[in-house]
Amino acid sequence: MLIPTVEDGLEAFWRATLPLPREVGDVSFETPASSWSSQVNRITVNAFLYGISRSAQPPRPAAARATGAGAQQRAPLPMVQLDYLVSAWASVVRDEHQLLGDVMSRVLAHQVLPPQYLPAPLASGVQLAVVQDQGNRPRDLWGALGGQLRASFLLMVTVAGDAFDWEAAPPAVTSVAGSAVATPRGAPEAPTAARGGSGIRREGSGLVRDADGSGPA
Incomplete structure (x- = not known):
């Protein structure tokens, strides 16, 4: 037509x-x-x-429209x-x-x-x-x-x-389940163990291995 x-x-x-x-x-x-x-x-x-x-x-571009069955595009x-x-x-x-x-x-x-x-x-x-x-x-x-x-x-x-x-148009986003938290610039780094590091720690005047033997003698 x-x-x-x-x-x-x-x-x-x-x-x-x-x-x-x-x-x-x-x-x-x-x-x-x-x-x-x-x-x-x-x-x-x-x-x-x-x-x-x-x-x-x-x-x-065609504008979306609303119908009884939901939004369409x-x-x-x-x-x-x-x-x-x-x-x-x-x-x-x-x-x-x-x-x-x-x-x-x-x-x-x-x-x-x-x-x-x-x-x-x-x-x-x-x-x-x-x-x-x-x-x-x-x-x-x-x-x-x-x-x-x-x-x-x-x-x-x-x-x-x-x-x-x-x-049928895809459903609209109404909420977000989780979000990442940014580390402020200049903040101190997390401890080695918390970061899953090498298992080395300082004791006295030298470095010793952890119990799993991953560090230097």
């Missing part, structure tokens, strides 16, 4: 901010080939999804990149250009799609950016679609992919 949720959010965002109510115009995600464009009879914003790839952004989620060719359609070219400029200005004003326009929550914010794609330039895309070159821009959408299932 990732892509439909993003596209529903984009449509709601454009309809509210342009504004473009349903009784006035359309927002379409159809392929803008000649078979589609010949049927367009109202002003329309078209966002054609021409590319899907894994984003170069690092995976997004999942692996960091990969970021997904969605590439759209955005164009405007109207009966007059000046109207197309006006609409396309309005769409671009709304995108430029919001680096992240306002979450209130999404029909369902996603694993991350939906990042928006107007970009240049040297591998897929607009004129090349229009040529591949078999249509005539028209004014358009490339929109890059980046969002976390819901790729991993939730798993």
Whole structure:
């Protein structure tokens, strides 16, 4: 449901901010080939999804969640990149250009799609950016679609992919059974016997062995 949720959010965002109510115009995600464009009879914003790839952004850590069965966690989620060719359609070219400029200005004003326009929550914010794609330039895309070159821009959408299932989180550490005690710096060393030393002790003017014979005579 990732892509439909993003596209529903984009449509709601454009309809509210342009504004473009349903009784006035359309927002379409159809392929803008000649078979589609010949049927367009109202002003329309078209966002054609021409590319899907894994984003170069690092995976997004997923926050743990609490359930009736206990805490759950999942692996960091990969970021997904969605590439759209955005164009405007109207009966007059000046109207197309006006609409396309309005769409671009709304995108430029919001680096992240306002979450209130999404029909369902996603694993991350939906990042928006107007970009240049040297591998897929607009004129090349229009040529591949078999249509005539028209004014358009490339929109890059980046969002976390819901790729991993939730798993039970390990129990939290609540107490420590024991701990080491550090010896203060400069403290006298423990007696030899306490340290498990060589069994040698001083007696009178010389050194003698212990009863086990481990010391010098």
